[in-house]
Amino acid sequence: MTELVLPNDTNTLNNLMGGRMMHLMDIAAAIAAQKHSNRIVVTASVDNVSFRDPIRLGNVVTLQAQVTRSFSSSMEVHIDVWAEDIPSGTKVKTNEAFFTFVAVDQSGRPIDVPEAVPETADEIALYDGALRRRQLRLVLAGRMKPIDATELRALFEIA
Numbered sequence: 001m002t003e004l005v006l007p008n009d010t011n012t013l014n015n016l017m018g019g020r021m022m023h024l025m026d027i028a029a030a031i032a033a034q035k036h037s038n039r040i041v042v043t044a045s046v047d048n049v050s051f052r053d054p055i056r057l058g059n060v061v062t063l064q065a066q067v068t069r070s071f072s073s074s075m076e077v078h079i080d081v082w083a084e085d086i087p088s089g090t091k092v093k094t095n096e097a098f099f100t101f102v103a104v105d106q107s108g109r110p111i112d113v114p115e116a117v118p119e120t121a122d123e124i125a126l127y128d129g130a131l132r133r134r135q136l137r138l139v140l141a142g143r144m145k146p147i148d149a150t151e152l153r154a155l156f157e158i159a
Helices: 018-037 121-140 150-156
Strands: 002-004 040-046 060-070 074-085 090-104
Touching: 018 040, 018 060, 018 074, 018 090, 060 121, 074 121, 090 121, 121 150
Parallel strands: none
Antiparallel strands: 002 060, 040 090, 060 074, 074 090
């Protein structure tokens, strides 16, 4: 997804507002989840969104979203954001985040989604880390006991 940063999108420093960036990220991630599942999707969670560099008025913003792993009815989506200053020829990665979406039927009830199959080395790395990230989300939300987060616990076990 590509957007041009216009005056209405910026704060008093002529930088893209953070809320507007999160709005764009949510749309791009939802499209990726909907394409993967061919279902209606709703946002379930957003992991840490880091703002590395400001995105300035007139920059072209490119968002790339991909489903990294699917579970029963949920999908983790990774989003990278770049800002490009076309006149200067510079492009910088400014944001990155993980969103979780749930596929739902017409009544709003969760529905199964197809498996995500990683192909490249980067996709495999994101896929492999997705279960740990999911367990961390569930523990932080109080929906899983830390003792049951086996993938997270394995990170800290000392032989």
